[in-house]
Amino acid sequence: MASVSTSKSTSERRRLSASTPPRRRLSAPERRARIEAAATTLIGQRGYGVASIDAIAAAAGITAPVLYEHFPSKPALYEAVLQSHFANLRAIWRTRIGDRLAASSVADSVDAWFSYVEENPDAARLLFREPAPGEAAAIHRAVSAESRELVLGVLTATLEGRRLASTPENLEMTWVVLRGVLQGLALWWVDHPPVSRDRVVAVAMSALAH
Amino acid sequence: MASVSTSKSTSERRRLSASTPPRRRLSAPERRARIEAAATTLIGQRGYGVASIDAIAAAAGITAPVLYEHFPSKPALYEAVLQSHFANLRAIWRTRIGDRLAASSVADSVDAWFSYVEENPDAARLLFREPAPGEAAAIHRAVSAESRELVLGVLTATLEGRRLASTPENLEMTWVVLRGVLQGLALWWVDHPPVSRDRVVAVAMSALAH
DNA sequence: GAGCTAACCTAGTGCACACTAGGTTAGCCT
């Protein structure tokens, strides 16, 4: 009795995973990329609080301890994922717009921006659904601040002299309106994908044209 | 040793609360109202997931078991609070607007709407910060649907014949823009109270005038 | 082919939270 195997044998475990691809070992960078992709999907769809580390690890094909060899904590993983996607969006704005806005470049940027949303719907949810206050909110605010400064700078240079942008507060409110329209449409669109990008962009541009 | 009091005496407990008002017993409706007020504040400020039942009960001056004599569960409490505030906002729209929009009544409504936000900042956070998907999101969607239908109906009656509102999707996108502007400004404003209501309303009206 | 590193695992720990069982007492009613 006592001599019968007391722990599950290796062969048994391997048999269990026979139906799934035979569990390969990945290099650290590749595994890290899969973890970030899984985190984007799950945090985007379920929110920071509900997306558990176990679930993210499972979606990345591993278990929680392996995830902790790549990221020191859940907030750190969240920050890394936010950083990467916000940087992509900032690049979109920067490559198409100089110091101030011109009508043509704005249309270009908005279209490119919605292209990114179209190709990364879970990232859009992750970035634009504001997290509940707490740990996650502080990180989100810190990371998104850089993007906010970028757009605020462009708005300042463009709108100086116009009536509604005469004070810092009005400038910030203009930014709030801009963000509200774009993020609102983006979050609506990712749940209504049959609508074409052109139509969403048209509504956005019409709402933003004063 | 063993004979020394093993449980805290009643008098000792009463002495502890001597600094705070001497713990009155309230009637059920009054206590219920305080629980709802505490829930509005805490869920608004911290979000559904982070605001614990213990914290809400403490803010209402009681302990968790008493709260459960008034509300059967945390989701039920959340729904009750949402219902009450959404109903207030619907009343604001309904008393000032008939079947379709006229420029003057819209300005009136928007001003009254922001008055409510001004007087109930925590309610604004509770209503307009979309919760992370999960239990809370389903309830929020269900409760807010009635308000959405109300505004969508008014929009339909008003905009029929205009170009951008020609399809159901465009109508819904118009609603998304409207909501994005109002909610975005409201959430920004409750964190920047020194700005006067008139200025916020002015920005909102300018953004919504096509 | 032997050894080593690092990718991966199982099996926990501790904590915070929603919710409950069962007892105590304030304060009204007669």
Added chain:
DNA sequence: AGGCTAACCTAGTGTGCACTAGGTTAGCTC
């Protein structure tokens, strides 16, 4: 005054989560 109801409490239970200790093995290097 004495009794009764309902408002309130303490002290739990169970669950789910972030995070970890310690061991196993794939697969590269020599």
